[in-house]
Every structure is written in structure tokens, then in C-alpha cells.
Amino acid sequence: MTERGTAGRAAPDGAGPRHVACVMDGNGRWARRRSLPRTAGHRAAETAVIDVIEAARAAGVEWLTLYAFSTENWNRSGTEVEFLMRLVRRVVRKHAPLLLARGIRCRFLGVADPRIPRELAQDFCDLAALTADNRGMTLTVAFDHGGRRDIVEAARSLIRSGTPADEVTERLFADHLPFPDTPDVDLVIRTSGEQRISNFMLWQVAYAEWVFPEVLWPDLRAPDFLAYLHAYQRRDRRFGGVSAGTNGDPS
Amino acid sequence: MTTEAPGTADEALPFGPESEFSGFFDDPRWALAIIRATVLEAAHPQVGAALADNSTFVAHPWRRLRNTFVSMRRMFGTDPAVREREAARLNRLHARMSGSDSRGRAYDAMDRATRAWVVATLFESAVTMCRLSGQPLDQDTMERMYAEYRAFLAALDGDAAELPEDLHDFWRYFDRIVENELENTEAARIILYRLFDHLPAPALLHGAPTLWAAGRAVAGPVLGAITVASLPEPYRRRAGLPEMPGAPTLMQGAYLAAGLTRFLPGGWINAESIIEALSLPPDSDDPRARTVTALRARMKRASALLRLLTPLSGDAGPAPAPPAAAQETRRSAEEFFRRVLDQTGDGHLDWPDLAAMARELSTRLDLDEPEETRLYDAFAAWWRELQAALDTDGDGRVGAEEYAAAVPSLAGPALIRVAEVLFDATDKDGNGSIDADEYRTLFRTAFHRDLTTTDGAHGRSAFVGDFLSFMTGRRTGTPYDPLLADA
Numbered sequence: 001m002t003e004r005g006t007a008g009r010a011a012p013d014g015a016g017p018r019h020v021a022c023v024m025d026g027n028g029r030w031a032r033r034r035s036l037p038r039t040a041g042h043r044a045a046e047t048a049v050i051d052v053i054e055a056a057r058a059a060g061v062e063w064l065t066l067y068a069f070s071t072e073n074w075n076r077s078g079t080e081v082e083f084l085m086r087l088v089r090r091v092v093r094k095h096a097p098l099l100l101a102r103g104i105r106c107r108f109l110g111v112a113d114p115r116i117p118r119e120l121a122q123d124f125c126d127l128a129a130l131t132a133d134n135r136g137m138t139l140t141v142a143f144d145h146g147g148r149r150d151i152v153e154a155a156r157s158l159i160r161s162g163t164p165a166d167e168v169t170e171r172l173f174a175d176h177l178p179f180p181d182t183p184d185v186d187l188v189i190r191t192s193g194e195q196r197i198s199n200f201m202l203w204q205v206a207y208a209e210w211v212f213p214e215v216l217w218p219d220l221r222a223p224d225f226l227a228y229l230h231a232y233q234r235r236d237r238r239f240g241g242v243s244a245g246t247n248g249d250p251s
Numbered sequence: 252m253t254t255e256a257p258g259t260a261d262e263a264l265p266f267g268p269e270s271e272f273s274g275f276f277d278d279p280r281w282a283l284a285i286i287r288a289t290v291l292e293a294a295h296p297q298v299g300a301a302l303a304d305n306s307t308f309v310a311h312p313w314r315r316l317r318n319t320f321v322s323m324r325r326m327f328g329t330d331p332a333v334r335e336r337e338a339a340r341l342n343r344l345h346a347r348m349s350g351s352d353s354r355g356r357a358y359d360a361m362d363r364a365t366r367a368w369v370v371a372t373l374f375e376s377a378v379t380m381c382r383l384s385g386q387p388l389d390q391d392t393m394e395r396m397y398a399e400y401r402a403f404l405a406a407l408d409g410d411a412a413e414l415p416e417d418l419h420d421f422w423r424y425f426d427r428i429v430e431n432e433l434e435n436t437e438a439a440r441i442i443l444y445r446l447f448d449h450l451p452a453p454a455l456l457h458g459a460p461t462l463w464a465a466g467r468a469v470a471g472p473v474l475g476a477i478t479v480a481s482l483p484e485p486y487r488r489r490a491g492l493p494e495m496p497g498a499p500t501l502m503q504g505a506y507l508a509a510g511l512t513r514f515l516p517g518g519w520i521n522a523e524s525i526i527e528a529l530s531l532p533p534d535s536d537d538p539r540a541r542t543v544t545a546l547r548a549r550m551k552r553a554s555a556l557l558r559l560l561t562p563l564s565g566d567a568g569p570a571p572a573p574p575a576a577a578q579e580t581r582r583s584a585e586e587f588f589r590r591v592l593d594q595t596g597d598g599h600l601d602w603p604d605l606a607a608m609a610r611e612l613s614t615r616l617d618l619d620e621p622e623e624t625r626l627y628d629a630f631a632a633w634w635r636e637l638q639a640a641l642d643t644d645g646d647g648r649v650g651a652e653e654y655a656a657a658v659p660s661l662a663g664p665a666l667i668r669v670a671e672v673l674f675d676a677t678d679k680d681g682n683g684s685i686d687a688d689e690y691r692t693l694f695r696t697a698f699h700r701d702l703t704t705t706d707g708a709h710g711r712s713a714f715v716g717d718f719l720s721f722m723t724g725r726r727t728g729t730p731y732d733p734l735l736a737d738a
Contacts, residue, residue: 050712094712096559097719101667126555 017186017232019063020056021208023200024049026192026216033216039083044218046091055222057102057137059229063183064139065109067200071146074115081115088143089120096127103136109178109201110145140182147202150177154203177203184208187232189225191217207239270327271396284380285320287482290439291372294486295428297365299436300358301348321601323373326403338406340603367404367413368428374400375425394418430485560719600637600649605630612673622676629672632665670718674711685709 024045031041049066056064068088074081099106108124124143154176158168161176174180185201185208193214197205211228213220292298325337348360359365374397381388388396397418401411415421609630637649677689686709709717 093559094716096556097667097670097715098712100556101664101671103664123559126558130555130559 015233016060016229017209018061019065019183019185019187019204020061020229021065021067021185021188021201021205022052023067023188023190023194023198024217025190025194027218029192030216030218038080039087041218042084042087046087048218048220049091050095051222052220052225053099053104053137053139054102055225057104059226061229062137064137065142065182065185065201066139067142067145067198069110069143069145070199071110071113071144071149072199074113074144085117085120089117089123092120092123092127096130099127099139100131100134103134104131105134105136105138106131107138107140107179109140109142110149111143112149113144116144138182140179142201145200147197147199147205150201151203153178174203187211187228189213189228191215191220207237209235209237270399271392284376285373287379288372288376289319290482291376291429291433291486292369293438294433294436295365295368296356296432296434296436297358297360297362298369299434299438300350300356301360302438319373322603323403326406327399334406337603340606341407344606363408363413366408367411370400370404370407371414371421371425371428374421397421426483426485429483433486560716600654602631602634605634605637622672626669626672626676629665629669633669636665666719667715670715671711673718674714683711685714 027041027045028038029041030044031038034040052066053064069084073084107128111121111124154173157176158173163172182204185205188200188205188208188210190196190210190212193212195210195212209232211231213224213228215224293302322337322341325333328334342361345360345366349358351357377396378388378393401414401416404414405411415424606627609627612626674685677685679689
């Protein structure tokens with residue numbers, strides 16, 4: 001575990017990032033370059049996911065978030081979506097024991113759409129319940145996630161709670177986001193060279209550093225991941241002169 | 252009972268329910284005596300070094316106390332087969348313990364003189380416990396009991412030559428060791444000082460946690476003082492143990508009181524329940540309340556794991572196990588328990604069962620030292636996990652029924668660790684996956700089986716998942732099934 005005192009602000013000589021997020025991009029292109037169906041790319045992504053989880057845990061990252069499926073991904077072809085649902089279910093079940101043994105707390109951000117198969121939703125619940133008491137790294141899988149939707153939900157929750165408009169602050173607003181204990185994202189890694197935010201954790205990435213490596217997600221391995229952590233440590237984070245409040249963290 | 256093995260050499264051996272020894276089993280003084288004997292053992296440099304090197308002892312010293320108790324009960328039982336198995340197991344266990352202490356002196360748990368000393372402390376403490384409680388043994392009884400303890404040593408070592416034949420010579424032997432060889436070892440200090448700081452409530456006070464919380468501040472040091480006061484004077488002097496005013500009186504009073512409790516109705520208090528209580532983790536102020544909440548959370552996690560581990564039936568089918576399947580699981584778990592887990596065949600699962608399994612696996616896999624230790628440690632950790640999960644009735648062992656009922660909660664991190672150690676041992680080329688060759692080699696060498704089919708490489712997670720399904724009895728007909736059952 002890294003020391004918490006330096007969270008959110010990187011010194012020049014570098015504490016590592018506390019919260020790292022990955023936008024796992026490039027599975028389709030990886031498959032196309034090999035003249036394989038897109039589904040083969042998704043299948044190859046599994047190895048990279050496990051590699052990154054192990055590397056992050058070993059490097060002392062406290063929070064790891066993986067963007068697995070966006071609210072926009074429902075627009076893909078029916079067969080691809082169906083394949084993804086089956087694949088995710090298989091991966092979750094397969095790795096559940098190791099995640100438990102590694103002390104990783106798992107949870108799933110989003111998961112609201114009724115199109116998600118009931119069995120998959122049950123597996124998500126089970127894995128979260130199974131690992132809820134773990135005190136190692138927290139792994140958040142953003143599945144059927146949209147940053148705007150989270151913000152709208154927070155707004156609804158605020159209005160329902162009857163909070164007077166004048167009392168709404170950033171801190172209070174953040175408390176109504178899903179998983180309010182999640183700290184701000186320090187570093188986002190988006191693979192395959194795409195440079196977009198794509199509606200990902202809009203509130204939490206406000207002050208995040210981004211890296212956009214050319215590597216396609218299925219080719220990403222632990223050494224690459226560590227290199228990005230290193231690059232982060234060399235960056236001088238200024239927060240635009242704004243202090244580094246963590247999201248909803250009552251510290 | 253003893254007629255089961257007529258004509259064998261065992262008939263001459265003073266074991267079984269008529270023995271002097273078994274008369275102490277339900278005697279609460281026996282708990283005090285074993286604590287005392289353990290201190291005297293630990294004060295022996297050889298034993299002390301072996302204990303201190305064993306991390307389990309440092310963290311959970313009471314557990315060894317308990318193991319001694321259980322093991323002696325086996326050794327003094329009526330069934331010669333059980334006795335032989337236990338002796339063989341103790342020898343295997345001790346064969347693993349050798350090394351050198353903090354001052355570079357070698358120790359070896361197989362050293363005959365050292366093992367004789369362990370038996371000597373148990374005998375001497377039994378005699379002393381009677382003496383201190385004002386009911387000293389007469390000479391005849393004492394000699395019969397000495398013969399029993401020598402037979403105990405002979406069952407372990409082949410003969411009892413290391414202990415004097417004659418009781419009269421024994422006392423000279425004992426005094427000489429106490430005066431010349433015992434030291435203030437780290438292991439002895441651990442028992443005397445650290446343990447008594449955190450004393451769990453005895454079973455008798457489970458119903459009255461607040462009473463115990465108040466009483467503990469007194470009871471811990473008191474038990475410490477009692478033990479210290481009961482140690483031989485030369486050792487107390489050498490180890491620099493404090494002389495506390497009134498402690499000898501207190502000590503004799505405690506032994507006397509413990510002796511008197513024998514006249515209480517059966518089951519109110521006995522040595523086993525005292526020792527069980529001492530084996531509980533130190534922070535359990537209110538074991539019952541804790542158990543209930545922990546149990547609820549554990550059940551929730553267990554059912555989650557159960558669902559996650561249930562193999563998917565093809566890609567399409569919905570997986571949640573229907574009630575009928577749960578019944579099926581229960582049956583197969585009981586079957587699994589009998590065929591695979593209960594290595595001693597006594598109907599209960601205990602550490603010796605798992606130790607035997609670890610032993611067999613590491614022998615057959617021909618593991619080198621660091622891996623063997625890892626496997627052994629992994630099994631030890633699993634046993635702790637099992638105990639924590641299943642020690643609901645506090646009898647310290649796990650029955651087939653209990654096992655089957657709790658089976659889903661058994662696949663905790665420690666068992667997963669066992670699977671991982673096996674995986675690493677099998678993955679000789681260290682490429683993170685077991686290829687078909689390695690998989691076949693595992694089964695041929697470890698389980699003496701040739702596999703007809705394998706479906707290519709096995710990744711770590713897949714291997715762990717398979718192993719867990721097997722160990723929790725959820726999947727019969729895996730390649731493991733006939734194999735470990737023979738192990």
C-alpha cells in the first residue's frame with residue numbers, strides 16, 4: 001500500500017498514482033490486423049486485464065478502474081454484445097477465486113440496463129459480496145457505465161433528498177454519485193492511440209493525467225503498465241491552481 | 252474393547268481406558284499440567300528452537316497445546332491401528348523440524364534424547380499436578396503411570412531407552428536436565444509472558460462476557476503466576492522468573508480447586524473444554540456474538556462463492572443450483588470427506604489428516620525444500636481456515652456432517668493458496684500455464700494415473716477453479732477424483 005498522505009498530488013520525485021483507470025480500447029483493431037473476427041480481440045483482452053490487475057496490485061495502486069462496457073456500446077451488433085456478455089460472465093467466474101485470494105475488493109459501476117442478462121448481474125453481485133471485506137486494492141469495473149448518467153443520477157438523488165439549491169457544493173454533490181468513497185482518478189490510460197474521453201467517469205477525471213499509448217489493449221502487458229505509472233510520476237500536476245480535493249472523501 | 256487385538260504385543264502395553272493416563276483426560280487439572288509441561292519443554296534449547304522457528308507456534312501457541320492433548324488421546328486410545336498411524340504421523344511431522352537456533356546451535360526434532368524429554372515433562376507434570384492439588388499418587392500408581400509414558404515413547408521411537416527404566420532413576424534424570432540443560436528460551440518466554448496477556452474466556456464463562464472482561468485482567472496474570480510457581484525451583488532461578496508473594500499458595504489453591512471440580516456434574520468443566528477455550532483467537536471477548544455476526548456474513552459470501560464456482564453447463568444454460576442439486580452436492584461432499592479428506596479414517600477431519608495429505612502430495616511430487624514448505628504452509632493455513640469456519644460446536648474437529656453442511660465456505664483464500672502452490676509446482680517451465688505435458692506429469696507422478704484425455708493448456712485461474720470444485724466436493728468425475736482419493 002502506498003502512503004495515503006500524498007494521495008492526489010504527485011511530488012516531482014513521485015508518489016505513484018492512487019487511482020488508475022484504463023479505457024480498454026483496440027480489441028477490434030487487434031483482431032482485424034490478424035484477420036480474425038472482432039470477438040477474438042475481446043477474448044484476447046482477458047490476458048491483458050489479468051496482467052494489469054496483478055501489476056497494479058503489486059505496484060501499490062489502491063484503486064483500479066477498468067472501463068469494460070459503456071452505455072454507448074449497446075449500439076454494437078447484437079451478436080457482438082451477446083458474445084461480450086457471455087465472455088464477461090466467464091471471465092468473472094473464472095477469476096473470482098484468485099481475486100478473493102489476492103485480497104482485491106471488486107465492484108461494478110453502472111450495471112443498470114435491463115438488457116444485462118440476469119445471470120451476469122447475479123455474478124456481479126456475488127463477486128462483489130464475496131470480496132466486500134477485502135482490504136487490498138479496490139477494483140471497479142465500469143460496465144454499462146456512462147459518466148453523464150451518473151451525474152444525472154446524482155442530481156436526482158440531491159433533489160429527492162430535498163437539499164436547498166444554495167447548499168449544494170461540489171463535495172455534497174460528489175456524495176450523491178455512485179460509490180462516493182472512490183477518490184478522484186489520478187491517471188487514465190487509454191490504449192490504441194484514441195484521444196477521447198468517451199463519457200467515462202466525467203466527474204472523477206476532472207484533474208486526471210491522461211496517457212494515450214499506441215499499443216492495442218490485448219497487447220498491453222505489465223511492463224507497459226508500469227511504464228505509464230512511471231511517466232505519471234514524472235509529471236508535474238498543477239490542478240489548475242485548484243486544490244486537490246478528493247471526490248467525496250471526507251478527509 | 253481391548254479384546255480387539257488379542258495375542259498382539261499390544262496386549263502387554265498399558266494403553267486404553269484402564270490406563271492411569273486416561274483417568275486424567277477429563278480432569279481439569281490436566282490443562283494446567285499441560286501448560287506447565289509445555290513451558291518445561293519449551294525451556295529445553297532443542298525443543299525451544301524448534302518451537303520458535305515454527306511461526307504457527309509464535310502466533311498461536313495454544314494450538315500446540317491442543318495438538319499435544321489430541322495427539323496423546325490418540326496415542327493412549329484403545330485402537331492399535333490409530334496409535335500406529337498417530338506415531339507415524341508424529342514422526343513425519345518431527346522429521347520436518349530441524350535447523351539451527353538464534354545462537355547457531357543445531358536442533359533436530361527427531362533427536363531421541365529431546366523426544367524423551369518431551370515425554371518426561373508430560374509425566375512429571377502429571378505427577379506434580381496430583382501432588383500440588385493435595386492428592387499425591389501412591390508409589391504403585393506412579394510406577395504404573397511411568398511405564399505407560401515409557402510405552403508412549405517406545406511407540407514413537409521404537410524403544411524407550413532414552414528414559415531410565417526405573418522410576419527412582421527418573422527423578423535424578425529429570426533434576427539433572429532441569430538443573431543443567433534448561434534455559435530461558437524465547438519459546439518459554441512466549442508462553443509465560445505473552446500468552447497470559449491475551450487470555451480468551453474459558454468455555455464456562457461464554458455466557459457472561461462482561462464478567463469475563465472484568466475477570467480477564469486478573470485471570471491472565473493469575474494463570475501465569477500459577478504456572479510459574481509450579482515450575483521447578485532451579486529453573487525458576489535460572490530463567491530469572493519473578494517470585495510473587497503468595498503465588499505458591501495461589502498455585503496450590505488453583506490445583507486444589509481444579510482437582511475439586513472433578514466432583515461437579517459431568518460436562519461442566521473438563522480439560523478438553525479448557526484447552527479448546529485457550530485455543531480460541533485472542534480478541535474474542537464475546538465469542539458467541541462474534542460467531543453469530545461472522546456466521547451471517549460468511550454464509551452470504553459462501554453462497555456467493557458457491558454460485559460462482561458452480562460450473563457453467565454449456566454457454567447457454569442458467570447456472571444457479573436448484574435445491575435438488577444442493578442435496579446432491581451435500582451427498583457428494585460427504586462421500587468426498589470419507590474418501591479423500593479423512594486420511595486417518597476416524598470419521599473426523601483434523602490437522603493430522605491435512606498434514607498427511609500435504610505430506611503425500613509433496614512426496615509424490617518430489618518437491619524441493621522451498622516448495623514443500625510452501626505446500627505444507629498452505630495446508631496449515633487451510634486448516635486454520637477450516638477450523639475458523641467450522642468450529643461452531645467447539646470440539647476442535649470437523650465431522651463429515653459438519654463438513655458437508657459448510658462445504659461452500661471452505662474455498663477461502665487459504666485453499667486457493669493450496670491450489671496455487673500445486674499449480675506453481677506443476678508449472679515447471681514457469682510460463683504461467685500448465686501445458687498438456689505438465690498436466691499429465693502432475694497426474695502420473697502425484698497420483699499414479701495416466702490421463703487419456705486433456706484439452707490442451709490450463710491457465711492458473713482454470714486450474715484453481717478445477718481444484719476448488721474438486722476439494723469442496725462439488726465436482727466428482729474430474730481427473731482429480733480417483734487420484735487424490737488414493738493419496
